[in-house]
Amino acid sequence: MKNKQLKITQNQAFWPVIIFLTIILFNTVMTRGEFLSISIVDGHFYGRIIDIFRNGGKLMILAAGMTMVLATGGTDISVGSVMAISGAIACSIIRGNLLPGLGGSVTAAILFAVCAGIICGLWNGFLVAQIKIQPIVATMILLVAGRGIAQLITSGKIITINSDAYYFINGGYILGLPFPLYIVLFLVGILLLFVHRTSFGLFLESIGCNSLASKFAGIKVNRYLLAIYTISGAFASVAGLIESAGIKGADCNNAGLNIELDAILAVAIGGTNLMGGRFSIFASVIGALIVQSITTTVLALGVPAAYIRVLKALLIIVICLSQSGKFKVLFGRKLESKKKEAVAL
Amino acid sequence: MSGQTKLLTMKGISKSFGKAVIALDNVQFELEAGEIHALLGENGAGKSTLIKVLTGVEERDEGEVLLEGKKIHPKSTNEAQQVGISTVYQEVNLCPNLSVAENIYIGRAPKTKMGAIDWAAMSRDAAKLLEKFDLKLDVNKRLDNYSVAIQQMVAIARASDIKAKVLILDEPTSSLSKVEVDKLFEIMRRLKAEGMGIIFVTHFLDQVYEVTDRITVLRNGNYVGTYKTSDLPRMELVSKMIGKDYAVLNQSLKEGQAEKEGTKTGDELVSMKGVSHQGSISGMDLTISKGEVLGLSGLLGSGRSETARVLFGIDQVTDGELCIGGEKVHLKHPIDAIRKDIAFCPENRKTEGIIGDLSIRDNMALALQAKKGLFKKISKKEAQKIADEYIEKLEIKTPDADQLIKNLSGGNQQKVILARWLATNPQLLMLDEPTRGIDIGTKAEIQKIVIDLAAQGMAVLFISSELDEELRCCRRIVVLKDMEKAGEVVGDNISEGAVMQIMAGGEK
Numbered sequence A: 001m002k003n004k005q006l007k008i009t010q011n012q013a014f015w016p017v018i019i020f021l022t023i024i025l026f027n028t029v030m031t032r033g034e035f036l037s038i039s040i041v042d043g044h045f046y047g048r049i050i051d052i053f054r055n056g057g058k059l060m061i062l063a064a065g066m067t068m069v070l071a072t073g074g075t076d077i078s079v080g081s082v083m084a085i086s087g088a089i090a091c092s093i094i095r096g097n098l099l100p101g102l103g104g105s106v107t108a109a110i111l112f113a114v115c116a117g118i119i120c121g122l123w124n125g126f127l128v129a130q131i132k133i134q135p136i137v138a139t140m141i142l143l144v145a146g147r148g149i150a151q152l153i154t155s156g157k158i159i160t161i162n163s164d165a166y167y168f169i170n171g172g173y174i175l176g177l178p179f180p181l182y183i184v185l186f187l188v189g190i191l192l193l194f195v196h197r198t199s200f201g202l203f204l205e206s207i208g209c210n211s212l213a214s215k216f217a218g219i220k221v222n223r224y225l226l227a228i229y230t231i232s233g234a235f236a237s238v239a240g241l242i243e244s245a246g247i248k249g250a251d252c253n254n255a256g257l258n259i260e261l262d263a264i265l266a267v268a269i270g271g272t273n274l275m276g277g278r279f280s281i282f283a284s285v286i287g288a289l290i291v292q293s294i295t296t297t298v299l300a301l302g303v304p305a306a307y308i309r310v311l312k313a314l315l316i317i318v319i320c321l322s323q324s325g326k327f328k329v330l331f332g333r334k335l336e337s338k339k340k341e342a343v344a345l
Numbered sequence B: 001m002s003g004q005t006k007l008l009t010m011k012g013i014s015k016s017f018g019k020a021v022i023a024l025d026n027v028q029f030e031l032e033a034g035e036i037h038a039l040l041g042e043n044g045a046g047k048s049t050l051i052k053v054l055t056g057v058e059e060r061d062e063g064e065v066l067l068e069g070k071k072i073h074p075k076s077t078n079e080a081q082q083v084g085i086s087t088v089y090q091e092v093n094l095c096p097n098l099s100v101a102e103n104i105y106i107g108r109a110p111k112t113k114m115g116a117i118d119w120a121a122m123s124r125d126a127a128k129l130l131e132k133f134d135l136k137l138d139v140n141k142r143l144d145n146y147s148v149a150i151q152q153m154v155a156i157a158r159a160s161d162i163k164a165k166v167l168i169l170d171e172p173t174s175s176l177s178k179v180e181v182d183k184l185f186e187i188m189r190r191l192k193a194e195g196m197g198i199i200f201v202t203h204f205l206d207q208v209y210e211v212t213d214r215i216t217v218l219r220n221g222n223y224v225g226t227y228k229t230s231d232l233p234r235m236e237l238v239s240k241m242i243g244k245d246y247a248v249l250n251q252s253l254k255e256g257q258a259e260k261e262g263t264k265t266g267d268e269l270v271s272m273k274g275v276s277h278q279g280s281i282s283g284m285d286l287t288i289s290k291g292e293v294l295g296l297s298g299l300l301g302s303g304r305s306e307t308a309r310v311l312f313g314i315d316q317v318t319d320g321e322l323c324i325g326g327e328k329v330h331l332k333h334p335i336d337a338i339r340k341d342i343a344f345c346p347e348n349r350k351t352e353g354i355i356g357d358l359s360i361r362d363n364m365a366l367a368l369q370a371k372k373g374l375f376k377k378i379s380k381k382e383a384q385k386i387a388d389e390y391i392e393k394l395e396i397k398t399p400d401a402d403q404l405i406k407n408l409s410g411g412n413q414q415k416v417i418l419a420r421w422l423a424t425n426p427q428l429l430m431l432d433e434p435t436r437g438i439d440i441g442t443k444a445e446i447q448k449i450v451i452d453l454a455a456q457g458m459a460v461l462f463i464s465s466e467l468d469e470e471l472r473c474c475r476r477i478v479v480l481k482d483m484e485k486a487g488e489v490v491g492d493n494i495s496e497g498a499v500m501q502i503m504a505g506g507e508k
C-alpha cells in the first residue's frame, strides 16, 4: 500500500495533475460552480472546461513535440513560425492562389502544409545534428525567416478563406466533443505508443543525459536528433492548421506568435528538465492544459487587460516554485520536523 | 604529541542518502600537519563521501570538524578552500572548455595594475607550475584536448598550488603511469616537508607503502581504525579493508592464473594491416585471436586507447585494412562495431561511460538495446534480470537496480559499465583501464572474469597502465610507442623488464 502511494506521488505527472485540478477547483469556487457547468446545444457540449480543452489543443500538440526536443537538451523556438507557414500554405492552396492545379482541395492543402512542417523540422534537425549549431541559434533562423517565408506565400496579405471542410479542423464536433481534442488524442497517443513500446524513450533520455556516452553505447545520436526536430516541425504544422482554421484564414504576422514560450513553459511545468534527461510527454500535455487554464482563468475573473500579464507571471512563479526540487526539500523538511514534534508531543 | 593540536579532526561523522544508503556511520578521522595520511577501503566504503562532507559538497547529518582546533563547517568547495582545504575530487571537476591556464587560475587569476586579468602572467605562471610536474603543455589550448591522465595532473597541479593547510587527493593516481606517479610523490613529499597535511585516497597498496605515514581504514561506512603505515603489514591491511582473510582472495587469483596457463588461442578474429587514422595511430599491425587476452602496453599517448577507438568505429580507418572474422570492414559508428560483436569499455568513465541520470538497470541494458535496435525493446523484466545477475556477479554495492548510476561510488560505476558490455555477449571485448578505481578484491575478481571469458573463447584486448595487471592476465603483450607498434612479447618471454625495455626504445 505504502509502496503504491509512493509510486503515484513520484510519477512525473503527479504534481501537474494536482495543479491542474487546483486551478479548476479555484475557478469553480470563484464562479460559484458556473465554471464546471456544461450545456448541450445541438448535441454539442459547451462550457469553460470544454473551451480549455479545445483552445488548449494547439499547445498540447506543440508541448508533446517540444518535450522530446528539450529532453535531448535542445530547444525549438521556431514552432510559432512553422505554424504560420503551415497556415499560409493551406489557405493559399484552398483559395487557389498556390498550386491552382489542385483545385483548392482541402486534403491536398493539409498534406502540403504538414510536408512543409516536416521539411522545416528536417532543416532544424540538420543544423543541430550535422552542422552542430546550438539549438537555440539553429531554430532562431526559422523563427525569424519563417514568418518571412509565410508572407512570401501569401504575398504579404492576410488571406481569408471560405471552406466548411477546413473550418471543421477547429470548429467541428464528433460525438459532442470538439474536433481538436481528437487530433490531440491521435497524435499524442501515437507518440506515447512509439516512445514507450520501442526503446525511443530510453535513447532520448540517454542522449539528453550524456550524448557522447550514448554514442559510445551504440546509439546513432544524430539520427535521433534529426527525428525529434522533424516530429516537432510536423506537430507545429498541425497546430498551425488548427489555428488558421480557427481564424478562418492565414495571418502570417500573428499566427502562433510567442507560442513557443508557452510550449516550453508547459514542458517545464510538466517537470521535464530543460537541460535534458528524464521526460514525460503526458506531464507536458497536462502542463499545456495548465497554461491554457491560467489564460482562461484570468479572462474569466474579468481581470483588466493591463493586469493579465502580471497575474499570469505570478501564477507561473507559484507553479514553478512548487515544482522546484529544492523548494520541495525545504518544504518537506518543515513538514517532517512538524511531524516529529507531533510525535514528541 | 598530545599537547599540540591536530591539524584536522573529524568526529562522529554520519551521512546517509535516503533510508536505504548509510554511507558514513559515526566515522572519525585525524590528520596532523606534515603527514601523508592514506584513507583506504573497498569501493563504496565511504571514502569519497567523507571527503565531500569535509569540503561541503555534501551536508553532513551529524558530527563535527575541527581545523587547528577551531570548528569549521564549509558549505561549498570554495568555502573549504578559503579556510585552507584544497581538494582534487575523484571525478575531476575542471571545465573542459576552458584553457589549461584558465583552469589552473580560475577564481584567483593574476591581475594587472588596472585590475584586469593579466593573461600573459597567467600563461607564464601556469607553464611554470606544470613544469614542476614535467608537463609541457600548450597552456592556452582547451583542456579537453588532453587525455584524462593529463587533466588529472592539471587538477593536481591546481590544488597543490593553492596555499592550503590540507590537501586532499581522491584517487589522483588512478589513470597515471609510473613516471607521473613518481613526480606526484616527489611533490607530495615536498609539500609535506613544508608542513602541509595530505589526505591520499588510492587503491594501490604499493603507493600506500611508498608514500604514506599513517592509514585510516573504512569499511561499509564504518571506521575500522587508524594505524602507522610501518606497523601494518600488507596482509593485515587488506583483511582490515575487506573484513575477510586475504588468503581467500589470493586463492581465487591463483585459480585464475592456473586457467591462464591452460588457455589455448583459437582462430584469428581481428587483423589490422597498416591501419592509420589521421592524427592518431599510423601503420598499425595487430592481430587478436579468439580465446586470447592481448595486452596493449605503452606510455601515455602511445596510442593504446586510439587503437581501441579505431577498432570500435569511433575514429575511422583512413589508411590500411581492418578485418574482423576474415572479412574486411568499414566501421563508421560504434553501432557498426557492436553489431560485429565488439564491445568497448572506455577509459573515461564520466564522459564516455555513464549516463548519470539513468538507473543502473537502464545503464546496463543500453548497449544491448542499441544492438537489438529501436523496435526490439528489452522488457523491464528482462532488464531487471540482467541487472540482478551482474549486481551479484560483480558485487555492485547498491540497494537496488533503480538507483541512479551517478549515486554509486566510482568503482561501482565502473562495474556497471563493464556489465553493460558483458551483457552484449561480445566476441571481442576491449577494456581500457577496466580496473581503474576498483578495489583490490574486485580487481582480482575482474581479472579472473577476463581470463574466464577468454577461456570460453572470447577475445579480449586489455589496456592497463598497471603493468602488473597485464602481466597477470595476458599471454601476449603488444607494446606501442608514439602511435606505432614498437614490439611484442609472447608467452614465457613476458616480463616487466622485457616490456619496459621496448617502451624505453631498445627494440626487442
Ligand SMILES: Nc1ncnc2c1ncn2[C@@H]1O[C@H](COP(=O)(O)OP(=O)(O)OP(=O)(O)O)[C@@H](O)[C@H]1O
Pocket (backbone or CB within 6 Å): B017, B021, B022, B023, B041, B042, B043, B044, B045, B046, B047, B048, B049, B050, B090, B397, B398, B406, B407, B408, B409, B410, B411, B412, B437, B439
Ligand atoms: N548522492 C548519493 N545518493 C545515494 N547514494 C550515494 C550518493 N553518494 C554516495 N552514495 C553511496 O554511498 C556509498 C559510499 O560511496 P563513496 O563514493 O563514498 O565510496 P568510495 O569509498 O569513495 O568508493 P570508491 O572506491 O568506489 O570511490 C556508496 O554505496 C554509494 O552508492
Ligand SMILES: [Mg+2]
Pocket (backbone or CB within 6 Å): B047, B048, B049, B090, B170, B409, B410, B411
Ligand atoms: Mg570514491
